Amino acid sequence: MSNYPPSDSENEISRGRRLFGREKPIYEVLGGGKVADVLLWKKRNISAAILIGMTVIWFLFEVVEYNFVTLLCHISITIMLVFFIWSSGAETFKWTPPKIPEVVLQESAFREVASTFHRRFNQLLSKLLDIACGRDLPLFFLAIISLYFLSVIGTYFSFLNFLYVGFICLETVPFLYDRFEDDVDHLAIRIVQEIKRSYRRLDSNFLNKIPRGPVKHKKFR
DSSP states (O other): OOOSOOOHHHHHHHHTOOGGGOOSOHHHHTTSHHHHHHHTTSSHHHHHHHHHHHHHHHIIIIISOOOHHHHHHHHHHHHHHHHHHHHHHHHHTTOOOOOOOSOSSOHHHHHHHHHHHHHHHHHHHHHHHHHHTTSSHHHHHHHHHHHHHHHHHHTTSOHHHHHHHHHHHHHHHHHHHHHSHHHHHHHHHHHHHHHHHHHHHHHHHTGGGSOOOOOOOOOOO
């Protein structure tokens, strides 16, 4: 039986707290709105279309090894030919002529995506800087180890592969977490609990035995 007092993680498990002290549902954590709908597959057609589109782009660039400029020109040529045939045959075959909208992509969609990315990036950067201050040493070491493993994994992937894997994770992890939220929180908090318990054991058996010099206090006049 452990002689250590219950940790914050143990208290979190007993109270049914969420991972990282989260109180809001995952939908609100992701910013709500269209972005959260896509990431949580609440609009399945849009989420599936984006996933298929990114997979096709990855296949063309990484597998077929298409050049970006070449692919862009070929797509433009194909679209122009389709519109040309459609427009030319509209009078002959009594087709409905193509209607060209003034605005193809709404400005609000770009603004929402940019705003969400800006907000989440600032939150991530603020969290990393807070961890770097060393207030929570187990979390600090966990972040260092995670970043190191990420850097090792990055050496085996091209940048495009790395982006694609990241996108796949972005499209699947929030959805799976939303479905199995209670189980994931319980398991993750138990892992954090074991890490903190191991650190306290290391601190009491080794770190506290390291001799330290006396602390000199400055005298203020």
